[in-house]
Amino acid sequence: MKGKNQGVQRRLLDINPRALYMPCACHSLNLTLCDMANLCGKAISFFGIVQRIYVLFSSSTKRWKVLLDHVPSFTLKSLSNTRWESRIKSIKAIRFQAPQLRSALLELSKSGDDAMEKAMQKIYMM
Numbered sequence: 001m002k003g004k005n006q007g008v009q010r011r012l013l014d015i016n017p018r019a020l021y022m023p024c025a026c027h028s029l030n031l032t033l034c035d036m037a038n039l040c041g042k043a044i045s046f047f048g049i050v051q052r053i054y055v056l057f058s059s060s061t062k063r064w065k066v067l068l069d070h071v072p073s074f075t076l077k078s079l080s081n082t083r084w085e086s087r088i089k090s091i092k093a094i095r096f097q098a099p100q101l102r103s104a105l106l107e108l109s110k111s112g113d114d115a116m117e118k119a120m121q122k123i124y125m126m
Contacts, residue, residue, distance in 0.1 A: 037087065050090050051079050053101075056108075063108060070104035071097050 009021045037043045054076040057067045067076065074093035094101055 047079055047087060050076075050087075050094065053094070053105075054078050054090065057104075066107055067101075067104050070100045070107070072100075073097065 012019045012021065037047060057063045057076060058078070071093060074089075074097060076093045077090040079087055079090055
């Protein structure tokens with residue numbers, strides 16, 4: 001998009017050679033944070049667990065109902081590869097309501113669903 005040869009920067013300079021290109025600081029920071037999260041082993045592991053918890057609950061309407069019964073304020077959010085804000089929103093449900101989320105996970109573990117139990121074991125193993 002910002003390419004000097006074929007991007008927006010080039011098109012603006014073709015129209016006005018005196019135009020200055022200023023990269024968006026917020027976009028650059030967002031890309032930096034996403035790259036950092038994808039390179040740090042602990043961050044990859046942590047966000048992997050967060051995503052598995054989301055997938056566990058979102059893959060079944062019954063499980064999502066259990067989540068909503070236990071976690072009233074914030075709900076889990078899926079992670080996005082390009083939006084750092086999605087990672088922050090996904091963590092709020094866990095950070096501020098960890099005991100409620102744990103009780104929802106415990107309730108699911110008592111349900112006896114084999115596929116769900118395997119998914120729960122993967123989460124707890126991490």
